[in-house]
Amino acid sequence: MRKHQKVVDITNSYSILALDDDPTMTLTLQTYFQRSGYHVDVENDPYKAIERVRNGHYxxxxxxxxxxxxxxDQVVEQIRSFNQDLFIILLTGHKSMAPPIKTIRDLEIQGYYExxxxxxxxxLLVESCIKSIKQMRTIQNYQKGLTxxxxxxxxxYGLRERKEIADKLxxxxxxxxxxxxxxxxxxxxSLLDQSAVEPDEPYFxxxxxxxxxxxxxxQLSERVLRQEAVQEDGDWVVAPIVNEKExxxxxxVRIEGAPQYYQRQLLGIFARQASSAIWNGMLQRLLIEKNEELVKANNxxxxxxTQIISAMRLLVDTKDIYTRGHSDRVAYYAARIAREMGKDQAFCEQLHxxxxxHDIGKIGVPDNILLKDGRLTEEExxxxxxxPAAGAKILSSLTRFQPIVPIIRAHHERIDGKGYPDGLRGTQIPLEARIIAVADSYDAMxxxxxxxxxxxxxxxxxxxxxxxxxQFDGELVDWFLRVLQDKETLKKDLAGLED
Incomplete structure (x- = not known):
């Protein structure tokens, strides 16, 4: 007789249902396998056995x-209609009455015993089934863990705060x-931001x-630092967290009992994913902090x-009391034309x-010419x-104003090529300069x-x-005429400029 205690360690988590219309037989089976450590229920009615399988776990x-x-075979056929995972061993006391091999295969019966x-x-058949069940459970648990x-x-990966990431992990x-x-x-x-850790503490x-x-x-961390792999230490299973270099x-994780192989594998896989999430979170926080610093610096x-713009604008307007506010109005009209055309915010802001x-170059024009009451001479x-050229030269020395230099230089060019300073014509003239030409002329008039x-x-x-x-781009004149139709908005906005 084999020693039953040899199989106890692998049987205590598995359950058996013994079905036979002979109560003596089911009692014998129950007694034998319970000694080996199995949980065994018995049933003598085939129909009740089917329901027990349906409603319980065996x-x-x-x-x-x-x-x-x-x-x-009829019992198995009914059970297989709703349960494909149950392992089944068929018993018979008469070899001549055994079911055919085809029936055993078709009904997926795992064993036959006389x-x-x-x-x-x-x-031995039961132990073989247990090993298969154990392997199947391992595969299922592994797949469940991976899922x-x-x-x-x-x-x-969508989290950003270190504590949120840690708690979810x-x-x-x-x-x-x-x-x-x-x-x-x-x-x-190893932390890019060490503010969450006290100076005298070696770990977060x-x-x-x-x-x-x-x-x-x-102690646990130092062990994985040395071994660089999943380790067991008492009740703890410990996996290393790594970045790209170290x-x-x-x-x-503290668990009850020894970890199974698949658990070690899953923890190792998860730890690698956790490492990426932690490192990604640290980089994201660093980028956010640096971006906030850049935003502050940019502001x-x-x-x-803005202060430079205001100061330089005042330099122009204070030269002549009669042109005071002219630059503000031209900027306003030009931006309104651009918005009417459907231009984006960046275009409108640059045009403004x-x-x-646009008249910054007049700073270099002598007052006796700029403020003259009568008609100017040809030289004047x-x-x-x-x-226009002088203004472009002034602004070209300032990096922030480089994009508007061509606009300032060309705002007195004409569509027919008779403007100045370069005699540009048509679309040779920047669109922004053509818009300002319309706005400038209207406000001057x-x-x-x-x-x-x-x-x-x-x-x-x-x-x-x-x-x-x-003199003007005809389409832009038409756009401006649309702007002028909104008299109420114009009146309100222009009054605000004067304030």
């Missing part, structure tokens, strides 16, 4: 072939290993369940840029700045005509000057229309 069914009111006074052969890793990692590891406690430890010097530690002591964490910490530069600076007019009074809106519009195709 790993192995031992059943007699010849029974009443239905035989064993009844005798000894159960050694049957026990959990696959499902959880995208959500973890801990929960996944705990669920994955059916653990009692879990910890994550990262070496202080987060835990779930019964937290290990810092000394215990250090081990930076450890992930440990300061933008504020300085160009409008503010030639000096005035230098201001509708403003009071030393040498004349305002022409008024109606006459100014007629002049713009008359200049279509010669």
């Amino acid at each position: 790993d192995i069914l031992l059943l007699d072939f010849l029974m009443t009111p239905i035989c064993g 009844k005798s006074d000894r159960f050694d052969q049957l026990e 959990k890793i696959t499902e959880d990692m995208p959500r973890i 801990l929960q996944t590891a705990k669920d994955l290993m059916d653990g009692q406690s879990v910890y994550l430890a990262l070496r202080r010097e 530690v987060r835990s779930m369940g019964e937290a290990p002591s810092l000394e215990e964490v250090i 081990i930076i910490g450890s992930l440990g 300061i530069l933008r504020e300085n840029y 700045v160009a409008g503010l600076f 007019y030639a000096k005035i005509k230098e201001h 509708t403003s009071n000057r030393r040498y004349r009074s305002s022409l008024g809106e109606e006459k100014a519009v007629k002049e713009l229309i008359a200049g279509k195709g010669s």
